[in-house]
Amino acid sequence: MATSFDYWNDCVDVQDMEAMWQEPEVSTEWLDAGETKGNKVHLSRDPDGEPYLTQTEMKAVADIIVRRHFDSQIQPDMICAVAELASDRQPLSTRWYDKKTKETALGIMQILPKTAEWLVRDLGYQAYEVEGNPDILYRPFVSVYFGAAYIKWLSNFEEEERSEEFVVRAYNGGTKKATHKSTLQYWKRYLSVKESLPSRRFVDEGPSVNNAHSSTAQAAPATQNTNAPSSEKTGVDYIYWDSKASPEEMQEMWSRSEVAKEWTKSGEKRGKVRFSHDKDMKPYLSRVEMKAVADIILSKHFSTRGVKPSVICALAEMVSMRFVNGVGPRIGLMGIDYSTAFWLYMELGYRAYRLDSAGDLTKPFVSMYFGAAYLAWLSEYEGRERTPQFVVPAYLSGPKNVNHQETGPLWLKFEQALSNYEDIKRDPGNCTIL
Known part of the structure; x- marks a missing residue:
């Protein structure tokens, strides 16, 4: 495959880029990631260095296409969930091969070139010319356009209004298998994915730590906000540990003498422990808490991995500055985005924590668990x-983006962050991970 995309500008036209910048969630995500209007915008990268759309970007493309070409008659959520299952939102995906036609499905929506040509020729979807130019299906707006057109056709298959279940299962296996047991599991996965979309549970999600263009966080907060006044007295809404951790996890935290000492000194009480907050009231973990x-996550779930x-604490310092919700587009302590965590959950079997939405990754124990899982996989x-x-x-930066000359500064920053933790101070010559 000769086609490759490094930037959004490589796969959309000027009109589409302008439309994306006009979407508030997209512009916020891009600006937080260090992008600037008028310059090229980087595509995010998965653990293998493949480009993908964030859920925010995917939702925007679906919304724009549906408004522009389908009079808002198709659910953008349906398009987004199908894209998640079909390609993991990867524009260069080529996962499905049709043995009969000997064609490979292309793009985010995994459309066969012959299907796109049929939609143009017989159904009049002529916004894009496909014949003789199948690589155009790698472009996100084009793929979503033809995916939406096919969904609309399935919705009224044989001039009968069809259910969402019929449409989704037919999209996966063809109309003859829309009620066959072979597509039932796909339907169940679709429902789970659809429920996790940001349109249903709003989260500030963006490119993952694997996105090579995202900048690395600066220094961590220096001190804990001890003896902070209560919200009842000040009217300030503090975020509490108890809302982000299970009772069992809180008990384990209290059982650690250094944590109990720090919390008691700060005036915290069991059942209502505040996070430290910076001057902008953003919650973060002290290094003792981190x-x-x-220690808890690694001893319970990764004791054999070493x-x-x-x-893992030093990495958290770099990617999130220990902020509970992450920094900029990187969600949670460990900066793991939902698609990477979901991949670890579904494909590699890391299921100690249920992963219903990206919001779960703002929970310290959940983020730490998936960060450790990703670290173990990389090792x-x-x-x-x-x-x-x-x-x-x-x-x-992603495993395929490691260049020791270019990533050397990252290692130096990591060593600086590593020096903040006591076990390294006692053994300065030991920097092994496994």
């Missing part, structure tokens, strides 16, 4: 044991 969460608490990337000098930049 270390405790890492991932060190100091390493054996492509079937061989990797050095820390590979794993750390790979976590921050």
Whole structure:
């Protein structure tokens, strides 16, 4: 496949770029990621370095196409959920091969070139010319346009109004298998994915830590906001640990003497423990709390993998500055985006925590768990044991973007962050991860 995209500008025209910038959620996400209007906008990258659309970007493309070409008669959520299942929102995806026609489905919506040509020729969907130019289906707006057109056709298949279940299962297996048991599991997965979309549960989601163009966070907050006045007295709404952790997790935190000492000194009480907050009232973890969460997660779920608490804490310092909700587009302590976490959950079996939406990743224990899972996967990337000098930049920039000359500064920043944790101070010569 000769087609490759590094930037949004490589796969959309000027009109579409302008439309994307006009979407408030998109412009906020892009600006937070360091993009500027008038310049090229980077595409996010998955763990293997493949470009993908964030859920915010995917939703915007679906909304624009539906408004522009379908008079808002199709649910954008349906398009987004199908794209999630079909391609993981990867514009260059080629996952499905038709043995009969010997064609490969292309793009975010996994459309066969012959299907697109039929939609143009017989049904009059002529916004884009496909014949003789199948690579156009790799372009997000084009793929979504033909995917939506096919969904609309299925919705009135044989001039009969069809249910959402029929449409989704037919999209997956063809109209003859819309009620066959072979497409039932796809329908169930679709419902789960649709429920997790940001249009249903709003979260500030964006490119993951694997997005090479996202900047690395600066220094962590220096001190804990101890003895903060209560919300009852000040009218300030504090975020509480108890809303972001289970009773069992809170009990484990209280059982750690260093945490209990810090919380007691701050005037916290069982059942109502405040996070530290910066001057803008953004909640963050103290280093004592961070270390405790890492110790608990690693001892319970990764004891055989040898991932060190100091390493995962140092990564959190870099990607989130220990802020509960993350920094900019990077969600949660560990900066793991929903698609990466969902991949770890579904494909690699990391299911100690239920993952219903990206909002779950703002919970410290959940974010730490999936961050550790991703770190463990990177440590054996492509079937061989990797050095820390590979794993750390790979976590921050994606495994296919590791270049020791270019990512060297990331390693130096990591070593600086690592020095904040006591076990490294006691053993300064040891920087192994596994």
